[in-house]
Amino acid sequence: MTGYELTQFFESAAKWVWTAPQSQIYPLLRQMEKNGLIAGEVQLRGEKLKRTSYSLTEEGLAELRRWIAEPQPEPPTRDALLLQVLFADLVEPEECEAVLRNHIAEQRVKIRLWREHEARLLAGDTPLLRERLAHRDPKDHQRIGALKAHVFSELVRAAEQRVAWAEEAIGILHGG
Amino acid sequence: MTGYELTQFFESAAKWVWTAPQSQIYPLLRQMEKNGLIAGEVQLRGEKLKRTSYSLTEEGLAELRRWIAEPQPEPPTRDALLLQVLFADLVEPEECEAVLRNHIAEQRVKIRLWREHEARLLAGDTPLLRERLAHRDPKDHQRIGALKAHVFSELVRAAEQRVAWAEEAIGILHGG
DNA sequence: TACGTCATGTAAGCTGTTACATGATTTC
DNA sequence: GAAATCATGTAACAGCTTACATGACGTA
Incomplete structure (x- = not known):
């Protein structure tokens, strides 16, 4: 490139x-x-x-x-949203709820994009994947596409988990 | 401090x-x-x-x-493990599996620590939480502790999700 | 000819990491 | 008296972000 x-x-x-x-x-x-x-x-x-x-x-x-093939060191955690919720008792519940709702909306946008990309990978339909597969034994094509798609399924599931968590947090905020 | x-x-x-x-x-x-x-x-x-x-x-x-109370910008993603799995077809399945198993082991250690901390928060049993609650209306104590514990439950669930995903990835690696 | 895309660069500044450095006080 | 802990700093460097800068080519 x-x-x-x-x-x-x-x-x-x-x-x-x-x-x-x-x-x-x-x-x-x-x-x-x-x-x-x-x-x-x-x-x-x-x-x-x-x-x-x-x-x-x-x-x-x-x-x-x-x-x-080498385990990479995990980066130090710096999660602003979790920190904001940890200190949520310093602000009005509605203020914290707004932050959480904003986060939910952002995650939903990403989930849609990732799902689309995951589907394209499973169909072997992205330019880079096709170029990669061209040099490979056809009997491996399915497996390679499935692994790459699996990466995006993790992004999707992690974001969905985060959305569910944020909704639960809103419930707790209001004394649920 | x-x-x-x-x-x-x-x-x-x-x-x-x-x-x-x-x-x-x-x-x-x-x-x-x-x-x-x-x-x-x-x-x-x-x-x-x-x-x-x-x-x-x-x-x-x-x-x-x-x-x-202000939405914080999301940091750019830099996920080494996902990148390693995306390129897994360049190495032997066993090499990639070793990296994934290493990650699973690290996550399990963290899960244990986080669970302990979550339980302590729910019991109102950490020094910082106790100091915070001292200045607050007792009727809010439960809610504040629950919110803080909820943060750690997100860490736990995210890591558990990651472990499950890595195990699935190992299956796909070997042609599952 | 004007606008969008192709294509490549540089500079200033901030943040973070690793490592080194020093001395006082407490405890065994 | 030695070792652990308390307590505070500094320096060098790597990495990243934001912003600016320049010019060629294609096309409407």
Whole structure:
């Protein structure tokens, strides 16, 4: 991919699992190339406009595989909503309820998007998945698509759990 | 609290909802005092050792209330485990399974700790909760404790959901 | 020719992490 | 007298965010 394509990718489906701001991408690409993880190939669009398309080197693929197979440290927790509910007794119940309802609405929007993406993965219908499957034994296609879809099903279920929890919290707020 | 007490607090129960490294605490306390949110009172322990105990000013309490009642922006998602499973087809199923089992074990440890803390909150049995309740109408005690316990029940349920998901993922890995 | 998209960059500033550093007091 | 705990700091660095900046190409 080029830096531009990566930027768009991180602003679309990918941001649900990992995000990177545009300003990080170009410096990082250069750094990774310097470290031999990726190799850039300069292409021409028109007469003056150059674009550099990067692909993984063998070393980069090996490093990626190492990363995938290695347990990653869990990031420190910083959950603003839980903190707000912990201190809910300092404000009016209605104020806390408004915050929770806002959160519920946000989760519902995400749930809809994730469900759509999950369905597309199960149908083998996203461009990146199709490219990935092209190099793989057809008998593995179902399994690979199912695993990727399973990732999005976790996002959906976690958000649904959160919505249910927030609704219960509203009940407790009002002395339920 | 003093900076030392805050440090310990963030290294114990509080870190489950919010963490702050020790190196941040003393500079932040000075900054917050400068901004009028907290006021420090210097105490003497022995002859030479001074400790500064901070408490919220009225302005600080107002600012805290404002923060609690205001929807906080959701942080960008960066979930290493989901990313590892998304790319699981690049490694052997057993390698991915090991990562998932490691995650399951970590979650189970946390679940146990959170359950204990939840029970203590429901029984009104933590020092901070008792201090908080002391200034409140006894008829609210039950509700306040229940809300705080509900926060920890969300942590527990989210982790349990995650464990169940990881077990399903292992099944899919092996062609289930 | 104007607007949208393609494509790549830089700079300032904030937050957070890791690590190091120091000295007083209490306890065994 | 040694070790644990109390108590407070600092420095270097990594990572991320926000914002700004520039120019080429396609198309209506």
